[in-house]
Amino acid sequence: MPTLRANGVDLHVSEHGSGPETVVFSHSYVADHTHFSAQIDALSARYRVLAFDHRDHGASGRATGPYTLQTLVDDAIAVIEQSGAGPCHWVG
Numbered sequence: 001m002p003t004l005r006a007n008g009v010d011l012h013v014s015e016h017g018s019g020p021e022t023v024v025f026s027h028s029y030v031a032d033h034t035h036f037s038a039q040i041d042a043l044s045a046r047y048r049v050l051a052f053d054h055r056d057h058g059a060s061g062r063a064t065g066p067y068t069l070q071t072l073v074d075d076a077i078a079v080i081e082q083s084g085a086g087p088c089h090w091v092g
Helices: 033-043 069-082
Strands: 003-006 009-016 022-026 048-052 089-091
Touching: 003 069, 009 033, 009 069, 022 033, 022 069, 033 048, 048 069
Parallel strands: 022 048, 022 089
Antiparallel strands: 003 009, 009 048
16 A cells, blocks of 8 residues: 555555554654654554655655645545554554
């Protein structure tokens, strides 16, 4: 699952491991999904782990105009819904 389309932008999603529960990582500003590499390695033996790059970060697409915090929330919801990750443990 390298990309998902959310609210007009392709979002890069990294998926690791498997398990009955999913952990979703959401990075901070000016970072990308690799910010959580150590945590992904530690958790992927027991959990399905998703880490995605926000729009304008990492390997995700670039926004075509201004966006708000609500846009980022909507992107996160799209990642969770499209990947079948809900309910999940949210880290970010």
